[in-house]
Amino acid sequence: xxxDTPRVLIVGAGPAGTRAAETLVAHGVAPVVVDENARSGGxxxxxxxxxxxxxxxxxxxxxxxxxxxxxxxxxxLRERIDYRPDTMIWNIEGGVAQALGPDGIERIxxxxxxxxxxxxxxxxxxxxxxxxxxFTMGGSQVALKAQGCAIGDPVVFMxxxxxxxxxxYQYAHAGARVAAVLDTSHLSQAIPVFPGLLxxxxxxxxxxxxxxWPRTAGxxxxxxxxxxxxxxxxxxEAVRYLDRRGRKHRxxxxxxxxxxxxxxxxxxxxxxxxxxxxxxxxxxxxxEADEDGRALKGSVxxxxxxxxxxxxxxxxxxxxxxxxxxxxDTGIAADRGLQARQRAKLRRIMRFRDAxxxxxxxxxxxxxxxxxxxxxxxxxxxxAGEIRQGRALDPAEMNRAKAFTRVGMGRCQGxxxxxxxxxxxxxxxxxxxxEVGRLRGQAPVKPLAIRAGAEAAIExxxxxxxx
Amino acid sequence: MxxxxxDVVIVGGGLVGCAAALRLRERGASVAVVEKNQLGAAASxxxxxxxxxxxxxxxxLPIAARALKVWRRLPELxxxxxxxxxxxxxxxxxxxxxLEQIAAHAEAQGEHGVEVQMLGxxxxxxxxPWLGESAVGAAYCASDGQANPRLVGPAFARAARAAxxxxxxxxxxxHVARDGGGFVVETESGRTLRxxxxxxxxxxxxxxxxxxxxxxxxxxxxxxxMIVTEPAPYFMVPVLAVVGxxxxxxxxxxxxxxxxxRSGTADLDVGFAKVDAEESLTTLARTIDIIPRIADLSxxxxxxxxxxxxxxxxxxxxxxxxxxxxxxxxxxxxxxFCLGPASGAVAAELALDGRTETPIEGFDxxxxxxx
Numbered sequence: 001x002x003x004d005t006p007r008v009l010i011v012g013a014g015p016a017g018t019r020a021a022e023t024l025v026a027h028g029v030a031p032v033v034v035d036e037n038a039r040s041g042g043x044x045x046x047x048x049x050x051x052x053x054x055x056x057x058x059x060x061x062x063x064x065x066x067x068x069x070x071x072x073x074x075x076x077l078r079e080r081i082d083y084r085p086d087t088m089i090w091n092i093e094g095g096v097a098q099a100l101g102p103d104g105i106e107r108i109x110x111x112x113x114x115x116x117x118x119x120x121x122x123x124x125x126x127x128x129x130x131x132x133x134x135f136t137m138g139g140s141q142v143a144l145k146a147q148g149c150a151i152g153d154p155v156v157f158m159x160x161x162x163x164x165x166x167x168x169y170q171y172a173h174a175g176a177r178v179a180a181v182l183d184t185s186h187l188s189q190a191i192p193v194f195p196g197l198l199x200x201x202x203x204x205x206x207x208x209x210x211x212x213w214p215r216t217a218g219x220x221x222x223x224x225x226x227x228x229x230x231x232x233x234x235x236x237e238a239v240r241y242l243d244r245r246g247r248k249h250r251x252x253x254x255x256x257x258x259x260x261x262x263x264x265x266x267x268x269x270x271x272x273x274x275x276x277x278x279x280x281x282x283x284x285x286x287x288e289a290d291e292d293g294r295a296l297k298g299s300v301x302x303x304x305x306x307x308x309x310x311x312x313x314x315x316x317x318x319x320x321x322x323x324x325x326x327x328x329d330t331g332i333a334a335d336r337g338l339q340a341r342q343r344a345k346l347r348r349i350m351r352f353r354d355a356x357x358x359x360x361x362x363x364x365x366x367x368x369x370x371x372x373x374x375x376x377x378x379x380x381x382x383x384a385g386e387i388r389q390g391r392a393l394d395p396a397e398m399n400r401a402k403a404f405t406r407v408g409m410g411r412c413q414g415x416x417x418x419x420x421x422x423x424x425x426x427x428x429x430x431x432x433x434x435e436v437g438r439l440r441g442q443a444p445v446k447p448l449a450i451r452a453g454a455e456a457a458i459e460x461x462x463x464x465x466x467x
Numbered sequence: 468m469x470x471x472x473x474d475v476v477i478v479g480g481g482l483v484g485c486a487a488a489l490r491l492r493e494r495g496a497s498v499a500v501v502e503k504n505q506l507g508a509a510a511s512x513x514x515x516x517x518x519x520x521x522x523x524x525x526x527x528l529p530i531a532a533r534a535l536k537v538w539r540r541l542p543e544l545x546x547x548x549x550x551x552x553x554x555x556x557x558x559x560x561x562x563x564x565x566l567e568q569i570a571a572h573a574e575a576q577g578e579h580g581v582e583v584q585m586l587g588x589x590x591x592x593x594x595x596p597w598l599g600e601s602a603v604g605a606a607y608c609a610s611d612g613q614a615n616p617r618l619v620g621p622a623f624a625r626a627a628r629a630a631x632x633x634x635x636x637x638x639x640x641x642h643v644a645r646d647g648g649g650f651v652v653e654t655e656s657g658r659t660l661r662x663x664x665x666x667x668x669x670x671x672x673x674x675x676x677x678x679x680x681x682x683x684x685x686x687x688x689x690x691x692x693m694i695v696t697e698p699a700p701y702f703m704v705p706v707l708a709v710v711g712x713x714x715x716x717x718x719x720x721x722x723x724x725x726x727x728x729r730s731g732t733a734d735l736d737v738g739f740a741k742v743d744a745e746e747s748l749t750t751l752a753r754t755i756d757i758i759p760r761i762a763d764l765s766x767x768x769x770x771x772x773x774x775x776x777x778x779x780x781x782x783x784x785x786x787x788x789x790x791x792x793x794x795x796x797x798x799x800x801x802x803x804f805c806l807g808p809a810s811g812a813v814a815a816e817l818a819l820d821g822r823t824e825t826p827i828e829g830f831d832x833x834x835x836x837x838x
């Protein structure tokens with residue numbers, strides 16, 4: 001690579017991918033930026049399709065300026081980078097990323113890779129969660145931001161994490177009827193970590209504002225609840241839950257948004273050869289990397305929530321840090337002052353994030369005791385009971401559970417159901433969830449259209465024949 | 468660590484090894500199986516899943532006939548049908564030369580008692596309107612079928628364990644040697660197993676074990692690469708294979724189409740196969756020529772596994788020529804799933820009796836050193 005600038009591929013054009021690209025361009029390196037969405041911004045700053053008129057303030061609330069800055073940053077780079085929206089990387093092998101874009105399959109060779117793959121909804125299944133009308137929190141947001149519609153009327157939001165209150169706010173603000181906000185965490189969990197939360201400064205203040213806002217708007221907020229079931233004949237009609245004293249409640253609704261924060265999207269990191277380690281707080285296997293996002297081996301860098309969930313502000317910082325690490329590793333002089341400032345900022349955010357995760361913990365344990373008949377893997381319709389029964393050959397391990405029961409074998413390849421299935425298997429075996437391992441990543445990481453794949457192969461054969 | 472002494476020690480806990488263990492227990496012999504990976508998880512667990520005699524080499528037909536009897540008894544034998552279904556099998560030709568070749572083979576098979584029916588272009592179209600224009604004719608074998616490979620090996624393992632076999636997994640055989648009149652096996656974790664007889668059912672690694680007893684077989688890894696689609700309406704009952712082997716496909720009643728043709732890569736020292744996605748794209752192209760309607764589906768996963776291939780693509784299934792009490796059952800060259808249940812039983816008989824009723828001419832390890 002010496003002499004030439006490295007060929008850098010950035011996967012993802014959210015806050016992390018955008019800031020990574022910006023930092024590289026500032027140092028004379030023009031990356032390829034691939035993004036699954038039609039417009040940059042990622043999930044958190046998702047932009048409405050062209051022609052939609054809702055203003056940024058209505059779409060992003062307090063974060064409007066940040067969202068607009070991230071959008072503008074990528075828009076400003078368009079002339080200087082190779083930006084490929086609507087394009088999915090479905091495999092990485094041997095220094096080549098295989099992509100599916102509007103023009104079919106493309107192979108993108110790279111010297112260095114920045115993975116800014118973001119996060120997806122973390123789901124804990126419960127009886128009835130597959131009924132029409134039940135959405136994830138992210139799905140609820142997409143409906144609002146990209147389609148300009150609500151998931152039901154009235155709607156209930158249930159789960160925990162900052163997104164719970166943010167989405168409730170966004171819905172109410174857009175004119176939807178929000179019947180309740182049901183939070184599985186309770187205040188007593190926040191008290192011990194209050195000092196950590198205070199480090200969040202403005203972020204914490206905004207979070208508190210979102211959390212208290214529903215009450216001032218007359219929307220009931222219940223904390224310390226336990227989900228019981230989503231009910232309905234052909235579609236959602238009501239949600240049932242227990243309050244913190246164990247009393248039963250039922251709320252009529254046609255839309256239910258559920259979510260427990262988000263989980264990192266790590267499949268591409270695994271295919272790119274990253275070592276994976278179990279993170280006890282996230283209860284997830286994450287690619288191992290240093291503080292700047294440098295993976296342990298190979299020229300792979302991780303940025304944003306794909307490297308462990310820390311939120312949009314951290315994603316911008318980590319995007320810059322990953323780019324700076326890459327530049328340093330390839331012998332391009334980079335701004336050391338910027339690196340020091342970004343590291344310090346990241347440390348502050350991470351302390352706050354840690355406190356936040358503890359204040360609003362994901363109730364992973366809930367999956368362990370789900371009734372046998374609860375569907376866990378919705379692609380293959382595999383129940384909790386089947387996962388518990390399917391472990392007749394010890395040691396019980398996730399890939400074996402998949403082989404025996406089909407859990408995680410469908411369209412989502414375990415991205416949705418994997419964490420809950422691991423909890424159920426671990427509980428059945430009486431061990432920690434890290435001991436049941438993880439579903440091995442395998443290409444394609446998302447469904448791949450056969451026609452597009454076949455066309456790419458035919459072209460190659462034609463080319464080979466013409467040489 | 469404690470020492471385990473059994474009548475027979477089996478190195479390799481795939482379908483063949485586990486079926487051998489079950490048969491040994493049925494015969495009243497004590498047995499221990501040592502498997503470096505998970506039981507039934509290597510080639511036995513990740514193969515295509517075809518159970519066929521159509522197109523099979525004549526030398527394998529007798530053991531395939533015995534295997535078929537075992538396949539039909541799976542529920543009573545291992546407590547599950549492992550999704551085994553008799554769906555028929557069509558071997559499809561894309562040109563007249565291939566068609567003549569399969570017709571000649573069908574006739575020879577008929578002489579061995581395997582009923583195979585030839586279908587011309589029109590009959591093929593009438594029966595299977597989903598076939599593409601490139602199919603000009605086929606050989607159809609109604610008694611063939613398919614099963615779920617992920618279930619079969621483990622089901623034999625479970626049944627063998629329930630019958631009293633000692634099954635050790637995730638612990639490979641490190642040292643294997645003669646020991647007085649029998650054999651001693653030391654595992655990676657330091658266990659010692661002693662047996663009067665030893666069955667080498669270690670698949671792609673079988674040649675390495677044979678070499679320790681002075682028997683040379685050239686074996687190379689093959690890594691058939693599979694593709695599975697999202698579920699689609701059930702349209703394809705028989706298993707399909709194209710002459711030349713570059714397309715084979717089956718659909719399961721829940722809708723997924725499973726198909727393959729090309730290979731991944733493997734390193735026997737690393738121990739597992741790696742998918743080569745570019746090769747799978749080629750398979751996609753070749754498969755839509757044969758089954759055009761899958762073009763509108765999406766692939767949800769590729770996978771591969773390591774199998775051992777011999778120079779003549781026939782297994783090594785015989786008593787050792789150098790070492791009394793040693794039985795070889797490896798190198799199934801992609802045929803081990805269908806033949807596995809019977810091959811395990813044959814290996815068990817060879818270990819106990821030194822002989823079997825099932826004709827296994829053509830599988831002797833000596834065939835590679837003669838010539």
